[in-house]
Amino acid sequence: MVLRLDVKVPAEGGIELGAWLFLPKGDGIRPAITMAHGFAGTKEHGLERFAQAFAAMGFVVLVHDHRNFGTSGGHLRGDVDPWRQITDWRRAISYLEARPEIDPSRIGLWGTSYAGGHALVLGATDRRLRCIVAQVPTISGYEQGLRRVSPDATPALEHAFNPRCDPRRSRRGRSRLCESLTTGKGPDDVCSQHNQPKSSVGCAYDKAPWPYSRFARRQGRTDVGGEFVDAHLR
Numbered sequence: 001m002v003l004r005l006d007v008k009v010p011a012e013g014g015i016e017l018g019a020w021l022f023l024p025k026g027d028g029i030r031p032a033i034t035m036a037h038g039f040a041g042t043k044e045h046g047l048e049r050f051a052q053a054f055a056a057m058g059f060v061v062l063v064h065d066h067r068n069f070g071t072s073g074g075h076l077r078g079d080v081d082p083w084r085q086i087t088d089w090r091r092a093i094s095y096l097e098a099r100p101e102i103d104p105s106r107i108g109l110w111g112t113s114y115a116g117g118h119a120l121v122l123g124a125t126d127r128r129l130r131c132i133v134a135q136v137p138t139i140s141g142y143e144q145g146l147r148r149v150s151p152d153a154t155p156a157l158e159h160a161f162n163p164r165c166d167p168r169r170s171r172r173g174r175s176r177l178c179e180s181l182t183t184g185k186g187p188d189d190v191c192s193q194h195n196q197p198k199s200s201v202g203c204a205y206d207k208a209p210w211p212y213s214r215f216a217r218r219q220g221r222t223d224v225g226g227e228f229v230d231a232h233l234r
Contacts (some may be wrong), residue, residue, distance in 0.1 A: 002024055003022070003023040004021070004186065006165075009092050011067060011091045012091070015067060016072070018064065018070055019063060019064035020043055020051065020062070021062050022054070022062075023101070028100060030058060030102055031063065031107070032059060032102045032103070033051075033060070033061045033107075033110055034062045034063075034110070035064060035111070036050060036064055037065075037113070037115055038111070038112050038116065041114075042069050043071075047112075050110070051063050060096070060099070062096055066089075066115075067081075067085070068080075068081075085118060086118050086122060089109070093107060105198050108129065108132065108133070109131075110132070111132070111134055112113050112137075114138045115137075116134035116137025116138060117137045119132045120132070120137060121228075129217040171186040181212060
C-alpha cells in the first residue's frame with residue numbers, strides 16, 4: 001500500500017511549492033525520486049500513475065507543481081520561467097535530502113516534456129542526483145517551435161513575441177486581440193474560459209492531450225523510466 005501526503009516545499013521569494021509525497025509501505029531508509037510536469041502541466045495531469053508505480057517499487061516519490069501553477073504559490077499565474085523552475089526544483093531535491101526516511105545519496109529525478117529539458121540541465125549541474133530520466137524532453141525550444149508551427153503561421157508567431165503584444169496584458173484589462181494570433185481571427189474567437197484560440201472543433205485547451213499520456217497509452221505501460229531508475233538508485 002502506498003501513502004500519499006500533501007506537502008509544501010519552501011522556495012525562493014517566500015512561496016511554497018504544492019506537492020504530493022508518496023511513501024511506500026514498510027520502514028527503513030529509501031531511495032527517492034523527484035518528479036515534475038512539463039509546459040503548463042500540473043501534478044494532476046496524469047503523473048500520479050507514474051508516481052504510484054515508482055512507490056510500489058519501493059521509492060519515495062515527490063511530485064511538485066511549478067510555481068505559478070496548480071497548488072504552488074506565485075503571483076503571476078500561468079507564467080513559465082524555465083530557470084526559475086530549475087531553481088525551484090533544486091529546492092525540491094533539498095527537501096528530499098532532509099526527509100528522515102530518504103537516503104540522500106540515492107536521489108533521482110524524472111521530468112517529462114518541458115521538464116524533461118530541465119532534467120538534462122539538473123543532471124549536468126547538480127551533483128546530488130544519482131540519475132535522471134528525461135521523457136520526450138524539450139531540448140531546443142526554438143527548434144521545436146519551428147517544427148510545431150506551420151510556415152504560414154510563422155509571421156503570427158513572430159508577432160506574438162512583440163513586447164507590445166504580450167498576452168498577459170489581458171489580465172490587466174487590455175485587449176485580448178493578440179491572444180488569437182494562432183488562428184488569425186479576432187478577439188471573439190478566443191475561448192473566454194481558457195484564453196486559448198478556438199477552432200472548428202472547439203477550444204484548443206480542451207482538445208490537446210498531454211504528450212506523455214499518448215506515449216504511455218501507446219506503450220500500454222506506466223513504468224516509463226522505471227527500469228533505468230531502479231538500476232541506478234538501488
